[in-house]
Amino acid sequence: MTETEIRARVAEAIAAQAGREGPLLPMLHAIQEAVGHVPDEAVPMLADAMQTTTAEIHGVISFYHDFKRAPQGRHRLRLCRAESCQAVGAAALHDEVRERIGLDWGETTPDGRLTLEAVYCLGLCACGPAAMLDDRPLGRVDAEGLAAAVAEVR
Amino acid sequence: MLTVWVPGDAFARAVGADAVAEAVRREAAARGVDVRVIRNGSRGMVWLEPLVEIEADGRRTGFGPITPAEVPALLDAPVTHPKAIGPVEEHPWFASQTRLTFARVGLTDPLDLAAYEAHGGLKGWRKAQSMSPAEVVAEVTESGLRGRGGAGFPTGIKWNTVLNAPGPQKYIVCNADEGDSGTFADRMLMEGDPFCLIEGMAIAGHAVGASMGYCYIRSEYPDAIRVMRAAVDIARAGGLLGAHFDMEIRVGAGAYVCGEETSLLNSLEGRRGVVRAKPPLPAIEGLFGKPTVVNNVISLASVPIIMAKGGAFYRDFGIGRSRGTMPLQIAGNVKYPGLYECAFGLTLGQIVDEIGGGTASGRPVKAVQVGGPLGAYFPRELFDTPFGYEEFGAKEGLIGHAGIVVFDDTADMLGMARFAMEFCAVESCGKCTPCRIGATRGVETLDRIAAGDPSALPLLTDLCETMRLGSLCALGGFTPYPVMSALTHFPDEFGLRREAAE
Numbered sequence: 001m002t003e004t005e006i007r008a009r010v011a012e013a014i015a016a017q018a019g020r021e022g023p024l025l026p027m028l029h030a031i032q033e034a035v036g037h038v039p040d041e042a043v044p045m046l047a048d049a050m051q052t053t054t055a056e057i058h059g060v061i062s063f064y065h066d067f068k069r070a071p072q073g074r075h076r077l078r079l080c081r082a083e084s085c086q087a088v089g090a091a092a093l094h095d096e097v098r099e100r101i102g103l104d105w106g107e108t109t110p111d112g113r114l115t116l117e118a119v120y121c122l123g124l125c126a127c128g129p130a131a132m133l134d135d136r137p138l139g140r141v142d143a144e145g146l147a148a149a150v151a152e153v154r
Numbered sequence: 155m156l157t158v159w160v161p162g163d164a165f166a167r168a169v170g171a172d173a174v175a176e177a178v179r180r181e182a183a184a185r186g187v188d189v190r191v192i193r194n195g196s197r198g199m200v201w202l203e204p205l206v207e208i209e210a211d212g213r214r215t216g217f218g219p220i221t222p223a224e225v226p227a228l229l230d231a232p233v234t235h236p237k238a239i240g241p242v243e244e245h246p247w248f249a250s251q252t253r254l255t256f257a258r259v260g261l262t263d264p265l266d267l268a269a270y271e272a273h274g275g276l277k278g279w280r281k282a283q284s285m286s287p288a289e290v291v292a293e294v295t296e297s298g299l300r301g302r303g304g305a306g307f308p309t310g311i312k313w314n315t316v317l318n319a320p321g322p323q324k325y326i327v328c329n330a331d332e333g334d335s336g337t338f339a340d341r342m343l344m345e346g347d348p349f350c351l352i353e354g355m356a357i358a359g360h361a362v363g364a365s366m367g368y369c370y371i372r373s374e375y376p377d378a379i380r381v382m383r384a385a386v387d388i389a390r391a392g393g394l395l396g397a398h399f400d401m402e403i404r405v406g407a408g409a410y411v412c413g414e415e416t417s418l419l420n421s422l423e424g425r426r427g428v429v430r431a432k433p434p435l436p437a438i439e440g441l442f443g444k445p446t447v448v449n450n451v452i453s454l455a456s457v458p459i460i461m462a463k464g465g466a467f468y469r470d471f472g473i474g475r476s477r478g479t480m481p482l483q484i485a486g487n488v489k490y491p492g493l494y495e496c497a498f499g500l501t502l503g504q505i506v507d508e509i510g511g512g513t514a515s516g517r518p519v520k521a522v523q524v525g526g527p528l529g530a531y532f533p534r535e536l537f538d539t540p541f542g543y544e545e546f547g548a549k550e551g552l553i554g555h556a557g558i559v560v561f562d563d564t565a566d567m568l569g570m571a572r573f574a575m576e577f578c579a580v581e582s583c584g585k586c587t588p589c590r591i592g593a594t595r596g597v598e599t600l601d602r603i604a605a606g607d608p609s610a611l612p613l614l615t616d617l618c619e620t621m622r623l624g625s626l627c628a629l630g631g632f633t634p635y636p637v638m639s640a641l642t643h644f645p646d647e648f649g650l651r652r653e654a655a656e
């Protein structure tokens with residue numbers, strides 16, 4: 001994506017949400033959806049749209065775990081580390097999975113295909129250990145099943 | 155025509171329901187059978203998901219858990235299929251429930267407004283519209299409904315404050331941030347019966363004089379967001395929304411603390427999700443400074459049946475000051491996990507051993523964490539505690555959003571205490587010192603204890619006391635619950651003999 005393209009996408013995302021009350025979070029989600037992360041270029045543009053300072057915008061972006069300032073993998077695997085999944089062996093499973101796919105928390109494969117993230121509860125606690133591959137929920141997972149699901153996405 | 159119900163709930167999808175639905179369509183086509191596949195919500199018996207139901211002659215029979223490979227045999231000879239469980243309503247796990255709030259979840263097509271109405275939907279809303287706002291508030295007060303998000307504040311009293319607050323613009327905010335581990339009732343309700351929540355919000359709008367509502371759903375729930383957005387459009391087209399009250403779905407951004415109501419309001423306004431000092435209460439100065447009702451999904455979704463059947467009907471279930479029903483969410487290391495709605499009052503032992511069937515691993519139950527990451531760990535000795543707000547409070551615990559997470563005897567309780575502190579440190583909004591600094595010190599102190607330093611124990615107790623008394627909200631204020639309950643009930647894991655801890 002060229003810088004001009006990025007700017008165009010950001011501008012479009014901002015404009016699409018501008019009519020709402022309290023539009024900043026919807027704008028940030030829309031930007032991340034369109035660009036894959038919240039690029040540097042977006043910060044002054046958001047400050048402008050919201051009539052506030054870039055420091056204020058930085059502050060909001062950095063508060064939320066979801067908003068990423070750098071490009072992420074094309075796919076995202078989230079593994080649940082919260083209590084209910086721990087009760088069914090998530091910790092040992094995660095050691096095995098990280099070994100198998102060669103990623104630690106927050107890391108992306110060198111080919112940019114996959115990012116691994118920790119998450120605290122996916123609301124799938126009655127079928128843990130739970131995971132989510134992009135938006136696809138995965139329950140009662142084992143290392144083999146997760147590796148297979150990951151191998152399917154390009 | 156054959157109707158086959160294959161749940162579209164995230165639980166079912168997580169264990170292969172999409173592939174099962176696909177197999178049903180494919181195999182039916184191969185057999186030349188005219189089939190209608192409906193993606194319903196989950197019935198809540200999650201160990202049986204994907205739980206397929208086949209409807210013939212108006213009778214639905216359940217089968218589960220079903221794999222795609224089992225579908226051909228299922229279509230050929232359902233009557234003799236080894237995974238047949240009979241009609242779901244007659245299954246003991248289901249039949250023993252009192253399904254008020256979840257009456258339609260799993261039963262109907264979630265986005266079929268006509269089916270919603272045919273199964274009792276919109277009655278409460280119509281009734282409410284024939285009443286004055288004050289009468290609606292009185293009915294909800296009469297029901298004894300208390301907030302299902304955790305704090306247990308009486309819903310009618312909250313509404314009354316907003317009703318009496320002056321101002322042309324008021325808001326209804328639905329808290330669908332459901333961040334507690336072991337909870338999924340909000341998600342299941344939104345995915346399985348979204349109109350019920352919308353109806354509840356519309357009634358709330360009428361009751362307090364609010365014309366606009368926001369439903370703030372956590373980003374970890376993409377299915378719920380999709381279903382709710384679609385349902386809002388359908389409800390608007392159907393006249394439930396639009397004329398006097400409208401609403402919008404908003405998406406969170408991965409911050410646990412945004413479930414705290416004032417932090418949620420900041421987030422909705424486009425700010426950092428830091429907690430606001432109270433007072434002023436959100437009921438007086440809430441979203442954009444306007445009087446605002448903030449209620450949990452289950453609180454709001456319980457209102458339609460309260461209005462339809464009357465406050466007294468609802469109030470007659472339950473014990474003490476815990477009236478009505480609660481959707482228990484049974485999870486963790488448990489044989490029969492799922493959502494079980496019943497009146498307050500079952501003991502923790504009944505819930506874990508009888509309904510939950512004990513552990514999935516077959517090992518002894520060691521501890522049960524009730525009420526999410528800020529809830530206490532209960533040992534077997536406290537299994538006679540009846541499920542109710544005051545009853546759990548009296549045992550230094552809380553029921554929270556009714557998540558019940560079972561651990562077997564392999565659980566490392568010092569490790570769980572450390573996790574609680576670590577979680578608080580990661581998720582703290584940073585506004586108050588006891589939470590922001592205390593949680594980090596808590597992790598360090600627990601590491602010292604784990605390394606065998608008994609002099610750190612008084613420090614931990616002291617730190618918990620400071621966090622409990624000095625934190626601005628329940629994140630820092632309640633993190634001591636899991637920590638201190640682990641220490642009190644499992645002292646030997648902290649290098650202590652039991653007497654020393656008590």
Ligand SMILES: Cc1cc2nc3c(=O)[nH]c(=O)nc-3n(C[C@H](O)[C@H](O)[C@H](O)COP(=O)(O)O)c2cc1C
Nearest residue numbers: 301302303329331332333413414415449450453628
């Ligand atoms: C750290 C923290 C997280 C919370 N998370 C939630 C949540 O996810 N959902 C919820 O309904 N209430 C949550 N609450 C409670 C809310 O602050 C508030 O009490 C509730 O939304 C009020 O609605 P109710 O009266 O219907 O329960 C949380 C509180 C704290 C301190």
Ligand code: FES
Nearest residue numbers: 080085122124125
């Ligand atoms: S604790 Fe893992 S999905 Fe809820």
